[in-house]
Amino acid sequence: xxxxxxxxxxxxxxxxxxxxxxxxxxxxxxxxxxxxxxxxxxxxxxxxxxxxxxxxxxxxxxxxxxxxxxxxxxxxxxxxxxxxxxxxxxxxxxxxxxxxxxxxxxxxxxxxxxxxxxxxxxxxxxxxxxxxxxxxxxxxxxxxxxxxxxxxxxxxxxxxxxxxxxxxxxxxxxxxxxxxxxxxxxxxxxxxxxxxxxxxxxxxxxxxxxxxxxxxxxxxxxxxxxxxxxxxxxxxxxxxxxxxxxxxxxxxxxxxxxxxxxxxxxxxxxxxxxxxxxxxxxxxxxxxxxxxxxxxxxxxxxxxxxxxxxxxxxxxxxxxxxxxxxxxxxxxxxxxxxxxxxxxxxxxxxxxxxxxxxxxxxxxxxxxxxxxxxxxxxxxxxxxxxxxxx
Amino acid sequence: xxxxxxxxxxxxxxxxxxxxxxxxxxxxxxxxxxxxxxxxxxxxxxxxxxxxxxxxxxxxxxxxxxxxxxxxxxxxxxxxxxxxxxxxxxxxxxxxxxxxxxxxxxxxxxxxxxxxxxxxxxxxxxxxxxxxxxxxxxxxxxxxxxxxxxxxxxxxxxx
Numbered sequence: 001x002x003x004x005x006x007x008x009x010x011x012x013x014x015x016x017x018x019x020x021x022x023x024x025x026x027x028x029x030x031x032x033x034x035x036x037x038x039x040x041x042x043x044x045x046x047x048x049x050x051x052x053x054x055x056x057x058x059x060x061x062x063x064x065x066x067x068x069x070x071x072x073x074x075x076x077x078x079x080x081x082x083x084x085x086x087x088x089x090x091x092x093x094x095x096x097x098x099x100x101x102x103x104x105x106x107x108x109x110x111x112x113x114x115x116x117x118x119x120x121x122x123x124x125x126x127x128x129x130x131x132x133x134x135x136x137x138x139x140x141x142x143x144x145x146x147x148x149x150x151x152x153x154x155x156x157x158x159x160x161x162x163x164x165x166x167x168x169x170x171x172x173x174x175x176x177x178x179x180x181x182x183x184x185x186x187x188x189x190x191x192x193x194x195x196x197x198x199x200x201x202x203x204x205x206x207x208x209x210x211x212x213x214x215x216x217x218x219x220x221x222x223x224x225x226x227x228x229x230x231x232x233x234x235x236x237x238x239x240x241x242x243x244x245x246x247x248x249x250x251x252x253x254x255x256x257x258x259x260x261x262x263x264x265x266x267x268x269x270x271x272x273x274x275x276x277x278x279x280x281x282x283x284x285x286x287x288x289x290x291x292x293x294x295x296x297x298x299x300x301x302x303x304x305x306x307x308x309x310x311x312x313x314x315x316x317x318x319x320x321x322x323x324x325x326x327x328x329x330x331x332x333x334x335x336x337x338x339x340x341x342x343x344x345x346x347x348x349x350x351x352x353x354x355x356x357x358x359x360x361x362x363x364x365x366x367x368x369x370x371x372x373x374x375x376x377x378x379x380x381x382x383x384x385x386x387x388x389x390x
Numbered sequence: 391x392x393x394x395x396x397x398x399x400x401x402x403x404x405x406x407x408x409x410x411x412x413x414x415x416x417x418x419x420x421x422x423x424x425x426x427x428x429x430x431x432x433x434x435x436x437x438x439x440x441x442x443x444x445x446x447x448x449x450x451x452x453x454x455x456x457x458x459x460x461x462x463x464x465x466x467x468x469x470x471x472x473x474x475x476x477x478x479x480x481x482x483x484x485x486x487x488x489x490x491x492x493x494x495x496x497x498x499x500x501x502x503x504x505x506x507x508x509x510x511x512x513x514x515x516x517x518x519x520x521x522x523x524x525x526x527x528x529x530x531x532x533x534x535x536x537x538x539x540x541x542x543x544x545x546x547x548x549x
Contacts, residue, residue: 021547034547
């Protein structure tokens, strides 16, 4: 029989996180610090709206771009948080999670050979989605000394005349890094100079701990060249509902909607009704969860400090990204031994790009009690490693 | 920090000072001072433990009693409320809007004990017009805590 597979997809490596999860699920008493989703249940009033919509028999497709009511609420939300106005009829599309928006955004923009700048460490899908869309990923290795923020200089060094899109993944998974307004202003100049389009993945926008998130779309001249991606998973603890969205220039959204129409049809209807409720009445829930995350973040930062483990202070998302270079192991070796010896699963930084080497992603989407137990085990582990080194 | 501190200790009264300071991102001494102030101001008025008595061998009955009373000139409901809350078996007394005046929550060892309190002590007070006693059959959630088995973490490790 002939080879039934596409060479392109076969050449793409699967995500490196899976391997650890398979070990954890078979291990007794193992603690996972590996998940990338909130530990909270979706707030009840949001779930209730979803249930109510089912009771009312709202079980049909919505329009391809999503419920108009939801698109209007999305536009209201972006206007009130960023002061950026989008037309709900033409400049918004509701997608199956932020991840679909990334995929169809790239497919709508890329021609064969177009280069996409991907800062890493970052979420695992940008590179494969770029390749699948026929583009060429160009990796920018973010640096710890910049607190993993993207600089204008790094863009300048990576840009060629083939560069078309810049992916802007902040607040960042896995580092927890953010881009403040001044950081964005510094890169906006270069973006304009090289006529780049920005795909801004702002899925963690609500989870920042030193002030409000600023979208690059709010900077002068940037809205017309930015596709802003966000969703409901992280802010409202709605991962399983699979709902995200993209806002951007009409021309791009129109083509994205075409792909979405053919591949997906529309985002889940129940989730869309629940999401309307989330945007209308969910601010209090978000604030409460943000406060809980922030307490855990402080707890972990303090635990690392006490253990003498180097870690820059992350101001966003729900991850910390401690440096484990002092132990003379690769991230993968460290994570594997940590799991084997102390039964704690953390994700090696390299799962998010080569520049994650020497780091570990620790998620704090866990209760304080669980984090406490995990930090006790980490303390035992690093004490042992240090005594081995002597 | 006051609001955040209250929210934490409302859920976990046993948390130690050092940890509180870490979670709030302040110094331990600031936490100590703030707690002392909150206690002095009467904002923090006690530290209690949530107990699911159903899981113990100890028998307990809780009753909610609606009480209608005649308010007294110059004192309103305060004097009668005070007379009721003096009894140690009374755990809570609230002044309520609506069809009755006081909500009294009572804990006793048995139905007999509770009904004895209602008929001998509560109903016989001069200003009490009527009572309606509701026994609690099962507690599902109390003070924000859901009784019952804890939920398992079913999340998968993904990016």
